[in-house]
Amino acid sequence: MKSTGLVTDFYQISMTYALFRLGRHKNQVVFDRFYRQNPFGGGYTVVAGLSHLTEFVNNFRYDEEDIAYLRSLGIFSEEFLSYLAGFRFHGDIYAVPEGTVVFPGELLLRFHGTTAEAMLMETGLSMIMNHESLIATKARRIRTVVGSDALMEFGLRRAQGQSAGLWGARSAMIGGFNGTSNVEAGQRFHIPVLGTMAHSWVMSFDHEIDAFREYVKCYHENLILLADTYNVLEIGVPDAITVFHELKAQGKLPKVYGIRIDSGDLAYLSKEAKRMFTEAGLPDAIISGSNDLDEYLIQSLKHQGATITSWGVGTKCITADGSSALGGVFKMSARWEDGKVQPVMKISEDVHKITNPGIKEVYRFYRKDNGKMITDLVCLQGEEIREDRDVVFVTEAAPWRKKHLRAGSFTVRPLLKPLIQKGKAVKLPEISEIIDYANQEMATLWPEYTRLVNPDIMEVNLSCRLQELKKEIIARELADKHHLT
Known part of the structure; x- marks a missing residue:
């Protein structure tokens, strides 16, 4: 080296x-x-x-x-x-x-x-x-708020450089995160790499439901579909329900499935999405949330009754938002x-x-x-x-x-x-x-x-x-x- x-x-x-x-x-x-x-x-x-x-x-x-x-x-x-x-x-x-x-x-x-x-x-x-x-320390503060919920670190693109993203991902794991989107960190440190899809995947198709159907053909486990590209409650969740019902009819619905919401009012949208999944006979569907989250916002969302049980945290953790440096x-x-x-x-x-x-x-x-x-x-x-x-x-x-x-x-x-x-x-x-x-x-x-x-x-x-x-x-x-x- x-x-x-x-x-x-x-x-x-x-x-x-x-x-x-x-x-x-x-x-x-x-x-x-x-x-x-x-x-x-x-x-x-x-x-x-x-x-x-x-x-x-x-x-x-x-x-x-x-x-x-x-x-x-x-x-x-x-x-x-x-x-x-x-x-x-x-x-x-x-x-x-x-x-x-x-x-x-x-x-x-x-x-x-x-x-x-x-x-x-x-x-x-x-x-x-x-x-x-x-x-x-930032990661541990977030972990103390989310309790036993799943936590994914995906701040690499917002990190102050490759090294900060790499070693920051490892530090987030020590602070209590469950995995990272950083592939290099996964390889270097033998930590779980996690991820769903981006809006670019959905926008690569004429219709959102086609994007979902093609995605599940490739990935049969941990199916978390990004539901906010166009409209969460009118398009995203109904399309996800349709795809999950199709998988269930084929006997291929995995244990871990659900949606991620990356914009809008996460408290309201998650509660409505959970209601829709439950009424559709899919009460186990996971609601994952992201969008500039930190410990304070997550705590507030929980107090508002958000049904999110999986959190993607990027910028605010990898940049240690709130304290620019530890004065050692x-x-x-x-x-x-x-x-x-x-x-x-x-x-x-x-x-x-x-x-x-x-x-x-x-x-x-x-x-x-x-x-x-x-x-x-x-x-x-x-x-x-x-x-x-x-x-x-x-x-x-x-x-x-x-x-x-x-x-x-x-x-x-x-x-x-x-x-x-x-x-x-x-x-x-x-x-x-x-x-x-x-x-x-x-x-x-x-x-x-x-x-x-x-x-x-x-x-x-x-x-x-x-x-x-x-x-x-x-x-x-x-x-x-x-x-x-």
């Missing part, structure tokens, strides 16, 4: 070059990747992108064409270009598994490598997880000095931009009686978390607020898992396993967090040791600043 070394911002290469000249490009560092705010005004985010991320890392190198281009800029020395020509990632990456429900402020990815590796790869790593987690960031949390780990943090006048120092772990706590999520804890590596001991959480911004968990009342698990070890990717779960895991994750989330409007916000806790470390570093930095002035 094509090398990915140029999938970065220019300043990342220029900073790496400056460090190279100083002989500091091989210094060991740890970076954290997290985000600060849930997209869509929601109560959670769904992790996606690790398969793409490992592919990106595996191909992160500079081929002859890349080096020739960098040489043409007239900025970099031949020695540096030679270094880039032999560049490979040899570090470790830990990440929260795909399909995991996560919250602002906690680590989704922990990167161990050299300063050069971190700087050169930061942009691509962030881009991939930002985009695919955003799509998976990649920040240094530790570096090695004289063979020792030195925790570091960003200190800002904007409190929400202050980062958490040190090498950290993330633990998730569940109620033992019903398996529901309680909270997450970010702590320093090496802190012992045990289910047979009481745990007390202290809110960093309001230390008088404390939450007590009694020993034996909860279960706990670490969220960060090895993704790449010494430059080699670990084996990832199959997409079917990821989908099952994602569904299980959502089942542990209280419904208050899944509301579309004004959801509850999960509090991510910092351990007392981590809070103290932050205070120590801030105090030291302030003391050094005053000393200099």
